[in-house]
Amino acid sequence: MENALVSAGDYLIESSGRQKTIEALLLTCVGVAIYDRSAGVGGLCHILLPDADGRDTAWQPKSYASSCLALFVDDLLKQGANARGLEAVVAGGALGLPFSRHDLNLDLGGRTCECVYRFLKRHAIPVKKSEAGGCFGMKIRLNCLTWQVEIEHFAQGELFPKEIIKPSPIQIRQAIITAKPIPQITLKLIRLLRSGNYDIAGIAQEVSRDQVLSAKVISYCNSAYLNMPEKIDSIERATLLLGEIRLLEIVIVSSLQAFFESQEGGYSLLRGGLFKHSLAVASLTKIIALRKLRNDVATAYTAGLLHDIGKVVLDQYVAESRPMFYNIADERGEDLISVEKEAFATDHQEIAKELAEIWNLPENLREAVSLHHCPEKATCSPELVHAVYIADLLASWFLAGVELEKINTVNLAARLRRIGLEVADIPSIVSQAPWNEFMYL
Secondary structure, three states, X not given: OEEEEOOOOEEEEXXXXXXXXXXXXXXXXXXXEEEEOOOOEEEEEEEOEOOOOOOOOOOOHHHEHHXXXXXXXXXXXXXXXXXXXXXXXXEEOOOOOXXXXXXXXXXXXXXXXXXXXXXXXXXXXXXXXXXXXXXXXXXXXXXXXXXXXXXXXXXXXXXXXXXXXXXXXXXXXXXXXXOOOOOHHHHHHHHHHHHOOOOHHHXXXXXXXXXXXXXXXXXXXXXXXXXXXXXXXXXXXXXXXXXXXXXXXXXXXXXXXXXXXXXXXXXXXXXXXXXXXXXXXXXXXXXXXXXXXXXXXXXXXXXXXXXXXXXXXXHHHHHHOHHHHHHHHHHHOOOXXXXXXXXXXXXXXXXXXXXXXXXXXXXXXXXXXXXXXXXXHOOOOHHHHHHHHHHHHHHHHHOOOOEOOXXXXXXXXHHHHHOOOOHHHHHHHHHOOOHHHHHHO
């Protein structure tokens, strides 16, 4: 049966009668399935935020509960659904773990659920099933042939081993030594960005020499996610239409995609999860940098993209005991770093520090990859490291189900203030991210 995944801030509708399922992965976000059995029309809506409160600087109507649902229902009716025959199922809106009083005060998931229920009540759409709130991520799946809706928790059905299978220090050391190297062109671009002295024409020429990378960059540029008005058929034309900084970002992303690729089963909860999560963190770090930081946005983007390089080394060991990782984190309310420490006597930050030294990354990026869970320890670029921490947290909330990640939020408010932000600024940051791009790449 064909399966389609709905990205955050979007919806999908099916009316063809095909054997197809539509699903969404949820934590803080809210998923709403609405369908008309008699008409054979239905779909799934994946909502990021409650109603806009005037703080948001970018208006993306599919991100907000009422506006997204209004568009969704209107499209259902246009495709043949009868307003009187509509039924709904609601899921998601969790807090996640671990959480602090700041999460409880913000409660984006709970507020989004309230907006959803108000909309459904106002439009007389009965809620046939609801599983919202709580602390854990879940999946909602709509069968477009039977119009049955299933809701399940991410770890449901997995058998927990009695204990985590722990590699020896020698095995960890060998894994670091044999880790796949970061592409040379990525390192070159990072150093050029750091110096601020780069020739975009020279970079374009170098990319053009690498046929595989050049094809990836051009394919990315012509994707539906960028929605360019004209077809891009060369690196030179990409530079002209996209601008230097955006092209540099795309080149770095394209060169790193293979580095992050891993099969589902370790940190990734779906294929390519590490890469998708890293893309989201890169974009969110850039958004924060544009608002608050003195760092250039290309460096901020790169820091977010590289922040989880240590997980590439540990991924194979997490795969052997992933359900147990879930079990410990959920039952004890511990963050991922604590679970890694217990299992491996190290964590992905410490390993990232070693990799950054081996690859001779600039000091600001070394701090970003090795201190993003404890940004107060940063001395070279503390604002950048705080921005990566915040972006990492938001990605774990709003891009649920792509990667195993639980982040401590006890110091969230203080860390936001460190770069001039407040908890109330979070919705406006989230609303500006291109969530579709992360899931569909």
